[in-house]
Amino acid sequence: MECKLKMENDILTAELDGEIDHHCAKSIREQIDLEIEIQNPKTLILDFSDITFMDSSGIGLIMGRYKKIKQTGGKVKIKNPSPNTYRVLKLAGMDRLAKIEREEF
Amino acid sequence: MKVKNQLKMQLQAKSANESFARASIGAFVAQLDPTIEEISDIKTAVSEAVTNCIIHAYKNFSGEIYITVKIFENNKVKIVIRDKGCGIDDVNKAMQPLYTTGGEERAGLGFAVMQSFCDKIRVISKIGKGTTVTLFKEIKSK
Ligand SMILES: Nc1ncnc2c1ncn2[C@@H]1O[C@H](COP(=O)(O)OP(=O)(O)OP(=O)(O)O)[C@@H](O)[C@H]1O
Ligand SMILES: [Mg+2]
Numbered sequence: 001m002e003c004k005l006k007m008e009n010d011i012l013t014a015e016l017d018g019e020i021d022h023h024c025a026k027s028i029r030e031q032i033d034l035e036i037e038i039q040n041p042k043t044l045i046l047d048f049s050d051i052t053f054m055d056s057s058g059i060g061l062i063m064g065r066y067k068k069i070k071q072t073g074g075k076v077k078i079k080n081p082s083p084n085t086y087r088v089l090k091l092a093g094m095d096r097l098a099k100i101e102r103e104e105f
Numbered sequence: 106m107k108v109k110n111q112l113k114m115q116l117q118a119k120s121a122n123e124s125f126a127r128a129s130i131g132a133f134v135a136q137l138d139p140t141i142e143e144i145s146d147i148k149t150a151v152s153e154a155v156t157n158c159i160i161h162a163y164k165n166f167s168g169e170i171y172i173t174v175k176i177f178e179n180n181k182v183k184i185v186i187r188d189k190g191c192g193i194d195d196v197n198k199a200m201q202p203l204y205t206t207g208g209e210e211r212a213g214l215g216f217a218v219m220q221s222f223c224d225k226i227r228v229i230s231k232i233g234k235g236t237t238v239t240l241f242k243e244i245k246s247k
Contacts, residue, residue: 001174022156023120029210053127053145055152059212061202092214 003028005035014042019053019067025061032065046098049080057087059092066097077101106181112174118188118220120156124168127152130184137244139178145158146222147182148243153215154186154238162190162236184240190208193230196222200228 001024002017013058014032018024036044038066044065048054076098089100112133116122127148134147158170171187193199200220205213219226222242230236 020126021120021123021152022160024124025210053148053152055149055156056212056214056218057156059214060210063212064210084149086141087222088149088218091218092212 001028004029007039010042011045012036012039012043013045015047015062015070017050019054019097020051020058020061021053021090022057029061029064033068036065040072041069043077044069044074045068045077045079046079047079048064048082048085051085052081054081054085054097056088056092059088059094062089062094062098075099106177106179107224109178110176111174114172114182116155116170116172118143118159118168118190120159120171123152123159126155126170126172130172133174134176134182134244137176137182139205139244142243143242147184148239149225150219150222150242151184151212153219154184154240157189157215157238158186158188161210162192166190167185178190180244182240182242185237185242186240187235187237189235192232192234193228193236194232197226198229198233 001019004015012035022026046058046062069076077102078100080103089095115193130151131144131148135144154171157240173185175183181208198204200216202217204211205211219240223242227239
C-alpha cells in the first residue's frame with residue numbers, strides 16, 4: 001500500500017495504491033492527517049484510481065478524514081473508485097458526504 | 106447437497122493475515138468460474154469477518170481464526186469463520202448498521218457489508234466463548 005500526497009492550490013491529493021483494509025488504514029490515516037494539519041487544505045481528494053480492494057475499514061478512513069477536514073470548512077472528493085469499491089461506498093452512503101468522481105468504464 | 110471441495114485453515118489473529126485470508130479464499134472459490142463481481146463480493150465479506158475477529162474478538166488477548174470453505178455441487182459456497190474470542194452480547198444489536206464498539210475510526214458497517222454482498226449470513230455468539238459467522242453465496246455465472 002502506497003500513499004502519495006500532493007498539495008496544490010488549497011487542494012491536497014492523496015494518491016492511494018493497492019488494497020485498503022484495517023491492516024494498512026492506520027498508516028494512511030496518519031500520513032493524511034499530518035498533512036492536513038500542516039497544509040490546512042480546503043479540499044482533500046482521495047484518488048482511488050489504483051485501489052484494487054476496499055472494505056469497511058476504508059469507509060472508516062474516509063469518514064474520519066471527512067470529519068477532520070469539515071472542522072475547518074473543507075470538503076472531501078473521491079476520485080475514480082473501481083466498480084467494486086463504488087458498491088461499498090454506495091452501501092455506506094458515502095456519496096452523500098463526498099463528491100464521487102468516476103471515469104467512464 | 107454433496108460437498109464438491111473443501112478448504113480448512115487456521116490463522117493467527119494478526120492484521121497482516123487479513124489480505125492473505127481474503128485472497129486465498131477468493132482463489133479457492135475461483136474454481137467455480139465466478140464473475141469478477143462475485144469474487145469481489147466474497148473477498149469483501151471474508152475481509153469483514155476476519156477483521157472483526159482481529160479487532161473485536163481478540164482485542165484483549167491473542168488467538169486463532171478457524172476458517173472452513175465448502176463448495177457444494179450446486180455451486181453454492183459456505184464459508185465459516187470462527188473465533189474463540191470475547192463473544193458478542195447482543196448479536197441483533199451488533200448487526201445493525203452503524204453500531205460499533207470500535208471507536209472513531211470504525212464505521213460499524215462490517216455486518217451490513219457481509220449481508221449485502223452474500224445471499225445470507227448467520228451469526229452465532231457466546232460471551233467468553235467466541236463467535237461463528239457463516240457466509241452463504243451462490244456462484245451463478247456461466
Ligand atoms: N468476532 C467478533 N467478536 C466480538 N465482537 C464482534 C465480532 N464481530 C463483530 N463484533 C461486534 O459487533 C460490532 C459491529 O461489527 P461490524 O463489523 O458491523 O462493525 P465494526 O467492526 O465495529 O466497524 P467496521 O466493520 O465498519 O470497521 C463491533 O463493533 C463489535 O462490537
Ligand atoms: Mg467490522
